[in-house]
Amino acid sequence: MTEVVFQATVAGAGRVDLVATDYKGHQRTMASTTVDSANASTRLSVPVATTQFLDGGALFVRFTTTSSELSVQDAEWTVAAPEKLRPTSVVICTFNRADDCANTVAAMADDPIALLGVDNVYVVDQGTDQVQTREKFQRVAAELGDKLVYITQPNLGGAGGFTRGLYEVQGKGGDPANVIFMDDDVLCEPEAIVRMNSFANMTVEPAIIGAQMLYLLHPDRVHVGAEVANLQKLEAGVHVKNAVSDKSAFKRKRQQDVRVDAGYNGWWSCLIPSEIVGQVGYPLPLFFQWDDIEYGYRSRANGFATVTLPGAAVWHADFAWKDWDEWHRYFNLRNGMITAALHIELDGRTLAKQLFTDLLRYLVSMQYGMAYTLIKSVEDFLAGPEHLLDGGMDAAGSIRRERAAYGETKRHNANDVPGVRPADMFITPAGPTPNSKLEFAVLAKRVLNQWRGTVDPGPVAISADDAHWWHVSLFSHAIVTDRSQEGVRVRKRNKAHAVELLRRGVAVLKRLRTETPAVAASYRAAVPQLTSRENWARLYSTDV
Known part of the structure; x- marks a missing residue:
């Protein structure tokens, strides 16, 4: 394709410029024409070459009038039709x-x-x-x-x-x-x-x-x-x-x-x-x-x-x-790992280190459901491609049921928070972001304080934008605005949850460090079967 044509039905008097930009946004006029048709309508057709846009640029039309009126209808950009239009x-x-x-x-x-x-x-x-x-x-x-x-x-x-x-x-x-x-x-x-x-x-x-x-x-x-x-x-x-x-x-x-x-x-x-x-x-x-x-x-x-x-x-x-602390985070994590395993040499050790940091952040933020979601996604990734055979139906139901065991996964009306009066929810802004060089030290300190219970008992109210791990972890009872702005989440310190989730998380992340190469190979081997017409016919219960 070397040419595009601008067409429009025009009436009145004025000027029509076809203007191009280059990849830097600089403008140049590609074609110009004047219109002077009184009240009669005419079909305008202006071709423009498209041979100098390799690194980018755009085309647009500019209409200019003085004291006269110019009307424009049915404007369109067209190119020569292909030999055959595809269904x-x-x-x-x-x-x-x-x-x-x-x-x-x-x-x-x-x-x-x-x-x-x-x-x-x-x-x-x-x-x-x-x-x-x-x-x-x-x-x-x-x-x-x-x-x-x-x-x-x-x-x-x-x-x-x-x-x-x-x-x-x-x-x-x-x-x-x-x-x-x-x-x-x-x-x-x-x-x-x-x-x-x-x-x-x-x-x-x-x-x-x-x-x-x-x-x-x-x-x-x-x-x-x-x-x-x-x-x-x-x-x-x-x-x-x-x-x-x-x-x-x-x-x-x-x-x-x-x-x-x-x-x-x-x-x-x-x-x-x-x-x-x-x-x-x-x-x-x-x-x-x-x-x-x-x-x-x-x-x-x-x-x-x-x-x-x-x-x-x-x-x-x-x-x-959309709040991140939802059941779909399971699929985001699990499927991200599957995609990475298929398309790069996924480094299980590096990923385990990253996910361990995320796990600690969830625990100190009293997001026990999120911590569970992370752990479950890694466990199911390591289970290999067999858990994809039902198309995700079982996983979608089970992760929602299992997350419900953690109270902060439920969204409440801001005027009806269990055990808390609106007057008790005083907004507490976050402090500055920790220095990147000291971030892990701050996280370690927050873990220790949450473990010991040496934190502000609350309750406090925290906006969605201020709900950073380094801020929420200063309290044992926080009412956090949901990202949807349609309710709040109640986060409460629960040492028993934290201990169990930390134990289970450490165990599965140890496996991730060592088992990733073999698991990745199993997913790669399964791709032809999982993406076949026969597999989808089975899931749809139809004939191939």
């Missing part, structure tokens, strides 16, 4: 978010332009409160007719829900196709479907094309322009150098001019070409968390890039407003 399916997986899912499907169905490029919409319902019971969905289903495919299945998480769409499309055979994943709880912008699909149809070779994420609570802010993972540290969502990160899309100087490469794209909205599935297999049955990361890294290792496409986006719940 496209959208896959939405949902679990007990029936209203959200109905809204997402309706947003697509109500946009005829977006729907023109979509052959099927798969709704994979894994919940008990099913979307098919909603009037809005029933209306949309009637409008979509055979284009809508509604599937119910056991809850296999996002991995199992989205993979079902790939599974169904691959099962059709025929021409290579595009499969677009869409979360059920996003605020869907159907234009994102058009842009991802159009871009995918023009790539020189198949590539994963992802939409960006905007924050629902802060709708002008872009989550990240491109991200990777630090596999050794189990850190997801590491923004690429020079990528926009948590910035307003309205500020010119913060837009994404320089080209950046992504290691993966989140599956809030992401297109996967069927050729990739044919070569690298289906996603791993990880239930959810890191399934998108693992698939992106596996695809890249097999020669398929990921592009996070500027200008294509959906609105998704702000990550910063």
Whole structure:
């Protein structure tokens, strides 16, 4: 592709400039034309060369008028059509978010332009409160007719829900196709479907094309322009150098001019070409968390890039407003270890040291449920790939039940905290962050004080932003604001919990130090079977 054409219907008088930026954000005018058509409408068509954008840059249009009026309608950027348009399916997986899912499907169905490029919409319902019971969905289903495919299945998480769409499309055979994943709880912008699909149809070779994420609570802010993972540290969502990160899309100087490469794209909205599935297999049955990361890294290792496409986006719940102390942290840790074991030479000794520090921080912060979650994730990682055979259904249920034994995992209404009056919850700000050279010494001191019980008895109130381990550990009773801002957690010192969790944690981290190479080898050997069509057919209880 060497040219893009800007088209619009215009009337009146004015000037139209097509402006480009380079990778540094510097502007240059690529083409200009004047309009003087009085009240008559005319179709404007302005071609622009795209041969000097290797390191980045953007194109935009600027309209200028003086005393006259200029109206603009039906503006679009077009390129020469490919020889053949690929079939496209959208896959939405949902679990007990029936209203959200109905809204997402309706947003697509109500946009005829977006729907023109979509052959099927798969709704994979894994919940008990099913979307098919909603009037809005029933209306949309009637409008979509055979284009809508509604599937119910056991809850296999996002991995199992989205993979079902790939599974169904691959099962059709025929021409290579595009499969677009869409979360059920996003605020869907159907234009994102058009842009991802159009871009995918023009790539020189198949590539994963992802939409960006905007924050629902802060709708002008872009989550990240491109991200990777630090596999050794189990850190997801590491923004690429020079990528926009948590910035307003309205500020010119913060837009994404320089080209950046992504290691993966989140599956809030992401297109996967069927050729990739044919070569690298289906996603791993990880239930959810890191399934998108693992698939992106596996695809890249097999020669398929990921592009996070500027200008294509959906609105998704702000990550910063989701509390980390939840059951899904189990899957984040376990699946991070599995992904690292598959794609790097995971250093078990270094990881064990890191997780031991995390364990101590949880214990001194009176986050006993988090400590248990960490321990359980390591135990199950070391159990090997056999524990993935049910697609994560047992693990999802058991971790929630087992975490419930720890009181601070429950969220309370701020006006109804057990045994504490609102007047007793005096906000106590955190002190400065410990010097990095002294951090472990501070942690050791906090461990000793919590062990002895030589801490402020409380209760105190601590904001979500101040709930650092070095601050919460100064008390034996703290009321901590949940990240969602919808309630509080009650953390109470419990030496018996701390002793048992420390003992169990030390034991499993010793195993992690020595067993990681053998366990990693077992996961690598199991990938072909776990990602096979036959394995997913077994999980779906369908014929291959």
